[in-house]
Amino acid sequence: MSRLKIRPASGRRTLATILALGAGAAGMAPLQATAQDAAQDVAGAPVGNEIVVTALKRSTTIQETPISISAITGESLSQSGVQSIADLSATTPGLNLVDGGPSQRRVVIRGIQGAGEPMIGTYYDETPVTGMVGASNDAGGSTPELRLFDVDRVEVLRGPQGTLYGAGSMGGTLRIIYSKPDLTQVEGTVDASLSNTDHGGWNYEGSAMLNVPLATDKVGVRAVGFYRRQDGFIDNTALGIDDINVLKSYGGRLMLRMKPSERWTFDVAAFLNRTRTDTPGWVLNAGKYNSDAYTRQPVRDDVELYSITSNYEFDFATFTATGSYMHRDLSSVGDVSRYISGQRTPARCATLVGAGAACSPSQLSGFYALVDSQSTSALYPQQEMDAWTAELRLSSDGSGPLNWTLGGFYSDRNIVVQNPQVNADPETGEIIRPLQIATVRNIDDTLTQLAGFGELSWDVVDGLNLTAGARYFHYEKDIVGETTVPSILVGARVTPPTRVASSENGWVFRFNGSYKITPDIMLYAEAAQGFRPGGANQVLGLDAALTAYDSDSLWNYEVGLKTSFLNRMATFNIDVYRIDWSDMQITLRTPNGAFSYLGNAGKARVEGVEAELGLRPLYGLSIQGNVTYIDARLTEDQNTGVTATSGLDGDRIPYVPKWMAGGSVQYDWPLSETLGGMARVDASYVGGSWSDFRHTYVYAREVDDYALVNARIGIEGPEKAWGAYLFATNLLNATAITRATSSAIAVGRTLVNSATPRTVGVNVRYNF
Known part of the structure; x- marks a missing residue:
């Protein structure tokens, strides 16, 4: 591929880890027995139905799809209490999130992680969606989170997917497929919960x-609405405010399906999501679930998608033609009071005012007055995005x-950021x-992308398939x-409007090959390439030589085995992979430690094993499990010139x-001729990690391992027309820290995000 070309010129302008393991782990829908079903004789019958997915742009079951893929049914999501992509972090092998709280989450697959x-x-x-760039060009760190209610299924594709999906996916693809309007009948669902x-x-x-046919077999509409208020559990000890991080989320979606003929289907959808919260994290030094910020730190996120x-x-x-428009407004507040107040020393005056010489009394007095005028202040980034996408396939x-599949993709994204430091009421x-x-x-x-992509798959002989695909991008x-x-105080100089333009193509x-050893055993191997655009930094006081950064790319090599046994009452899938990552884009920090920016440095290798098991040993009992091992390391020293933050x-x-x-x-059993019972337990374990490459770096922080357990028990009516459940999330009340950071802005304090403490409640549903 061609290298990045830079043309400088002047110019113009928590619920952190709810588990949803369910049937997705092994690709089978969970058994949802009614009392009537349980009365039937099912001895010797195959158990369950494999989930049908469209990952290959045609319908196949999980076990027939020769790639590393997992899927979770909408019913399993509902049983597990999943509400947004933030709750999917333990559903499948290789999937996790770097969790910075609501609207500040990064989706990670197979350890391909970075700003x-x-x-x-x-x-x-x-519709592919993206986050906001902010001042540090980190669009991957704020993935839009739409409500996962009335979902058909979620598909998780591991490894690069650029030859089948319009938006090139460097490390994998996460697909949320909503239920579509039914053109034949009126139906609806009501779901409500109360918890503490x-x-x-x-x-x-x-x-x-609510689903309503407007013209039988021709037109239907499906409307969804939701409202959620979650009480806070973080106390601000500096301001004397308890439970400061109240979360409110509301919105909905409207879908219209038209079927002018048996061959033609036309879908129009509008999504609306509003999120409001405050202080999504707490400060480890201040005590468990305590924040000592001197300012309020609200997050406001408005998403509209058409x-x-x-x-x-x-x-x-x-033939498929799609188009979308997304508008997003995201604002947040980050306290910088301690960093500013920490400048109030003779040494800082000498550095910033006296050019290294001691300040005179008048200089010192004026410098102190400047610091005092900003002693309670915050960064207040406000971002607005307009994004258009189109795809023909x-x-x-x-x-x-x-x-075969042939397609073309176009996207145009514009983000305007205003990032002021502002004063707050002490x-x-x-x-x-x-x-x-x-x-x-x-x-x-502004980022504009154009791509052409395609794949050709050939069944050479019975059971043997070979696939090759390519993608051209610009x-x-x-x-x-x-x-x-x-x-x-923060090293910001007046700069006129300055333009940096970059472009790249390549x-x-x-390549993929699969062989069905038997109808229930398939072996596959794959080599796939992934790519991500480069760009330019926009950081206060950053040296011009550090402005541009290149694209990065990787090759993913894997071998996998998919098996079904015991008359398809069990499945076991496993894969091993190696990823070679070149020209890594990594997060660096300015010399004063206050701001982060992007740079290219070094190479990395990720090696891992993913395994998932699904088992139905008797009628009504479903057991699912998955395990992931990831060894993600640098394979050479990072050549950044900043040894404190550079990895080795x-x-x-x-x-x-x-x-x-x-x-x-999960176990389902009959209580009577009309009632059924269910009980379910979900558990997950996430190992420890670090916030930086160099563990000796002054701002590096260790993130401890943690385990979470959820439970649910309930009664269900005939054909699941209604249900009443007791549930508990984080049943063991673990202090599960999902992210830890520090910086000069934090004055060395450790800022953390964590799973919501134990929550116990009741949930009722009614379907008609």
């Missing part, structure tokens, strides 16, 4: 779905020995309005930044645990 553009393609139906959180208070939420999808079935293939019907911690701005950086970031990134208000490839050969990649495991047990 910058997303490494994982996240799709809601046919340890160290917090009462929580309540409700969701509803999409159109048209499918036309020819005799030989299906033609896929064969899967009936012949040759199957009594209430609220930002003072009108804003009192100490410094401000404005950024206008991207252009255009960034304009300016600093209009300077600040010597190819990535995928052998250092582990940050936030990648070596071991992860999960499992679930």
